[in-house]
Amino acid sequence: MNKRTKLLSRTLSYASGTFAKLCLLCAFFLSALSIQAQENQRISIDFKGETLESTIWYIQNRTNYVFVYTQKDVAGVKDITLRGKNKTVSEILDECLEGTNLTYEIIDKKIVIKKKQSQQVTISGWVHDAEGEALPGATVTARGSKDGAIAGMDGRYTLTIPAQKGLILTYSFIGMEKKTVRYAGKNNINVTLKSGVGTEMEEVVVTGYQNIKRRDLVGSITTVKAKDVIMPSFTTIDQMLQGRVAGMVVTNTSSRVGTAPKIQIRGTSTLLGNQDPLWVIDGIIQEDPLTLETSNSMTGDLKDIIGNQISWLNPSDIENITILKDASATAIYGSKASNGVIEITTKKNTTDRLSVNYTANFVIGSRPNYEQFNYMNSKERVQFSQEAFNWGTSFAKEPIKQPYTYEGLLRMYLEHDISAEEFIAQRGQLETQNTDWFKLLTRRSFSHNHNLSISGGTNKFSYSTSVGYSKSDGQEIGNSSERMTGRIALTMRPVQKLTINAALNGSVSTNKGFAGGVAPMDYATTTNRIINPDVFYQKTATYDYNDNVQSLGYNFINERNNSSASSSSTHLSASLDLK
Template identity: 45%
Template sequence: MKLAFFLFPLQGVASNNPQHVKVSLSLKNIFLTEAFLKIQKSSDYSFVYNVDDVKNFRVAALEVENASIEEVLTRCLKDTGLTYKIEDNVVIILQKPQDERFMILKGWVYDVKKQAMPGVTVKVAGTMLGTATNGQGWFYIHLPKSKGQLEFSFVGYKTQRVDFTENTDTLCIIMREDVKEMEEVVVTGYQTMRKSEVVGSHTVVDASDIMMPAYSSIDQMLQGRVAGMTVVNTSSRVGHTPKIRIRGTSTILGNQDPLWVVDGIIQPDPLPIDQNDMMVDDLRNILGNQISWLNPADIETITVLKDASATAIYGSKAANGVIVITTKRGRKGSTTVNYSANFSFRARPHYSLFNLMNSKERIEFSREAFESGAIYSEAPVASMDTYEGIMYSYYNKNITASDAREAILKLANTNTNWLKLLTRNSFSQTHNLSVSGGSDKVTYSASLGFTDQAGVEIGNDAKNMSGRVNTSIQVHPKVLIDVTLLGSINKTGGYAAGVNPLSYATNTSRSLLAYEDDGSLHYQKQRGYYQYNSSIHYLGYNILNEMEHSYSKNKSSQVNGILNFAWEILPGLKYEFVGGINNNTSVAESYAGEQTNYIAGLYRGYDYGTETYGSEKYNAAALPYGGELYNRTSDVLSWNIQNKLIFMRSFKENHRLNVLIGTETVSSRTSDRSSTIYGYVKERGESIMRPTPLDELKPIGNAPIVGWGILDKLYDGSGWTRTSQLSNSFSVFATLAYVFKDRYVLNASIRNDASNRFGQNQNKRFDPTYSFGLSWNAAHEPWMQGISNIVNQLNFRASFGIQGNTVNSIGPELILDREGIKQGYGEYFSTISRIPNPNLSWERTKTWNFGIDIQLAWITMNLEYYRKMSNNIVNQGIAPENGIAGMDINGGRIRNSGVEYSLNITPIRTKDWGWTIGLNSSKNWNKALTQSIDEITLQNYLDGASDRVLQRGKPLSAFWSFDFRGLNPNTGMPEFNRIFVEDEQGVFLIDEATGNYELLPVAWQDILVYSGKTEPDFTGGLTTRLRWKGLTLGANFSVLLGGKQRLPGLFPDENGNIPLSSANLNKNLLKRWKKPGDEKFTSIPAVYNGRIINNISLQDGKSYSPYMMWHNSNARVVSSSFFRCQQISLTWNMNESLCNKMGIKSLSLNAIMNNVFVLASKRFDGFDPELGDSVQPKTYSVGITVGF
């Protein structure tokens, strides 16, 4: 044994009587050697000890005031097997002398990661003699000399037995997890089951593993985290809602989003929105979804249920999958207070990211086009804003040649940085405070959260305040009451109709001025089209003015209350009552002031402040003063009551049964009120100015008075609406899980939802969903026990079931829309919205699922195959005499099939080092098995139609293109295959009767080529964590493959005309065809000069511009696949000893970078393939978490 003696030097002279020495100390969880040093400083005693005897001991807690040195030493050495003696001023630490009749067993207990395990029970087998390990995993037992076994036990770990003899020295015990004891649970929303009891396909994600400070909602953090779930971002703005699909799209007319469940309560949609209302255009981006109100820091786990076996219990709401969220609960133990803060910085975009023209290049393009006689989509305005305007002014002799050259040079050198003017480097912050703890009978948890996010676009902001309280009370050994209250307030700001700062910055010529030389705003002249002025007029536009005098915003408040009452009636038999109430209020507002171009062009016909009372234009203005204010308030009050009987019992050793029978009653009332106020003046105390009455309006020229715009809204009552909807449902459901010999599992479930939304026939109103599944864990077979230490799980699963889906917007009855007064008749009128169909029934999806789960020593893998057959509701075209174009019927069929796998590897796991790798991916094949019966147009094929099946055997998101052949070597015009008759040399033949090319005798559908699908069919994710002591380096990646999309048009006008001179252009236009021979190097057509092109007549009997056809050809189709580095993080967790010195329980610091990079096709020219016309900004964050 290595011996080392430390003698601290004497400092001063102490009393020879230790009783006279008084010591005051406050020690907490420090090493014994540190305690000796503190005692020495307080008493002037020196210490002598054997290092090996004392080095591993700690003093958990010691608080003394004027205590004797003997009392202090006795308490410090308690349960260590050490004693002391004092000689003069020296304290000598010794091992206790052993009675020859007794012995001491001591040692350390660790887990497989070499981490000390406190609280492990240590006892002599067959006796009551024992102890427990301390905070450092140390144990010490004084017992009679003997031989025997020590038994080490701890919840969730295998019990260890170790032989000992009279000569046994210090032990080192490694505890290993017991898979059965540590088995995960699966929260389905209605019940919590052991993972080994669940056959259905599911994925459980710990919320702490996916936290991303760049986002404020948990749905945005799920991209690339769950096999089979596709998450696509739809906007770069803060507060946006991503698009989520689980195992493909299973409905055409219904809601395609998954069902969200929070603590067992289904979440309703917060606000229905009119998709055709122009004033609410930007509100759709900021309203959020069912769980946008929920603070991610309050979430414990997210469980994604995928197949019928897992979701059939949700009945008619489950075909799109279910996402179950469980919020945090209090735990037994002392009160713990945690505070966390994150501060984020978003970098604004720069022009270097995009392939866009600068001002010199844009002016040069205008010069070339102007001089070649190009035709413009709109005649340029004679002004000094653009090259074309300057040239028009020069040719009209309004300016001299010298003035023109000087003005053009000024524009070429302007190079306005619209991105700098309209975007910003933004700062965001998030703060969370939580308290939790409890006793044997009461546990509690509470939290407060605040988030303030600023988007990179100036004016886009989001704020959220949330609170949560959970209390669980064991009022009786057999009765538990759990109450949760959650609330939040969200505020999000955006833009009014027609204002999109980032889009404007990337689509507006940099040769345009933003400010005059004196610093005032520069207004670009734009041609106006006011309804009540048929003469040509011009209006000024500056986006900075539009942003200053218009906005959209939304404020929503959410309150949730959940009561859970559990009563153990008999051993194994439990009754549960779950009651939930949810109230969501959303107040949306969109405003455009009288100073805006929007109001001037739509309701006034002249620039703000340019006309006086009584002038000709003033008299023609429908709204001479004030702007437009749109308000919408939606209140959704819903309640949910569940009554459940749960029977869980093990029979003998081989049988385990889990049965649930329940009912659910759901009611939801939505009250929606919207109004549009004309003449609203925010700056004058929110006053309202009177619009021009109909009899006072005096249009200029031959402009009509009725049938358009504001007058319709004012006089037909459509400017104000109020709706109320009540939805009630009652359901009965049951589940069964039976386990035999811990390796054979049977699952079954059934649910019946009663609803009057489908069919007048009784059998259409009640349409049950059901499922059953089997699994076999071969690893638990006796013949596998020889390798059980290697193969922990080898589980084979198979399931079948029927999932349902309701389309809330339709029903079996005749639906009339009651309108206002019919002009010309003077009476109320109604229009037919939907005709009755008494045979209408639910959408139903049959699902087969097969899976295998493998768990080895350091590898976990899941592999699944699924097949879904959906019977959808589609809209069928009907004869016009029915008063409506189509009716809803059952008959659409969609098939989704796919494979998924997830792999988790832990190649390194030691005390100081750890490395984990997580992989997941999935491939989905979506195919329509029927075709829509109603009329399908060529444009439907080009765009892809989301509300109908275009072609049997193709995906729902399929689209088609013209087959681009190349550019005509003489004219530079695009030519196409599959349309015209060709001779042997490939030359198009002329039809002598028409003088045009001779058309192939084929259907118009046959001239198009299939281009792919807009939805990706392969998704994947990679997560890796590398730990060294307290430092952890992490990275997250996601990949979406298989999607296609059409690139934005280089010629914004479909006829190939030159775009507005104010528009910026892609630099690729500089590579367009200019002369014969260029067709060998470019596929971009020549600029149209009006002398060399005619529209092309096609097989559908219509004629189209070759430029429109080129834009919609396969030459403009690009893969939207991408590989994204979502996050790189570095976290430092302070070690326990340092925390103790600081008087805290824990401390961690982190630095995170989000949206690090994306790899995609270069043809996007810097734009994000997910967003098309925008980019995801890089975000840099730092954070701190402190526990007290």
């Protein structure tokens, strides 16, 4: 019995030991497979001019690796251009760190980027132009390092940097083409730089027809960026320019939505002609809107809501604005520019990656009420009229007989058209009327804007498209503005020296206002509260061609609902530019 127990014990001990060894072997094998799978992870990459840090984030977001590095070490590695499909992480890092003083080490799921341990190397030489003249101030930098040197008055330089494999030096000078040289162990490197076309660092001003260097342009010019003037409460760029540019006065012609402001640059240049500045968008002169006779009462409000030359433009599509203020602009645009020129440059396409942007703005205003004004209520208004009559104050015009106004009711009583009891009863009704004209004719203003833009592409082909929608309900009931815009811009470079720009812009807008003489806000602030809003009270007639009619029935709400001014416009433009 004891022999059997010992034998069973030895058998179990051997089996358990063998099982443990098999488990350890399997764990080691699986770990090796995991490490091998991580090292063999492949991704596709297409970068041009990117930094090392953005490349690291790109790899980290698409693999299981976590990078460890100091920002100071990788900050100097820029202009990484890399393209390939199904590349391993090691292959990508080898190409990114080539010619730098950085190396990497893979530890499990972590990749550590660190500086190479190396000795110092000193490189010297001279930098000349094609004619053999020294270039004092030329810069020499090492790729991936903040170390550099500047050539002296004789064009000579000395650069001391850590020695590293594949070191790349960059030589540059203003007005010259950059030149890169791979260090091959030679400590004396002499470089000749060639003059480059278009490398001069000069400020350029867009005049609409062409791009002119600042030193070649004579005149008073102000340039502002659209992002600095964008205001969510406005829907057009002309309203946003108010108070932003010295010498330019932007005056609101009306407080209603959909109206275009009046713009003057450095005062008035003419008394009888057009006083508006010339608008130019991407080199295209914008035509003046339809002109209306402002002295005609039927077009009094319509002239304000008809819009101006750029009412169709979505402010979110604008990159910058240039204002030409003085008479020198006429040398470019002719007599049309005598009132100044406002040039708008729209946004360009992006070529590095797909970009999708959406913005929305909501603005809610307050509705006016009688607590904001020191106005009389119905009872105070009746008492005031009675006191004025008792003091012998005469009327400017004889009041019309009617029971809807206190003056008309008093005349009916004095001329015995109604009895004293009827007069007192109707007077008591007028004293308690207290019509809230603000509640009937106004509301909370509300506006909302939505903009969606998509852009992307490559150096050969890039695109940009945007859609915008804005809707504004004014403070006065019946006043509104609605606009929808769309834009498509394409840039193609079939060959190196040819660029084709094509753009298509479209806009549909509708502005609603009021007919001549209909002003809800003015009526609410000037009409006494004893008038019943549902009745048609008598009002003095003002028809010049019918003197026999002394008065007409009038109800403001009926007048507002059955007479209005509305402006609907559709804009479509296309442009093609070859350069």
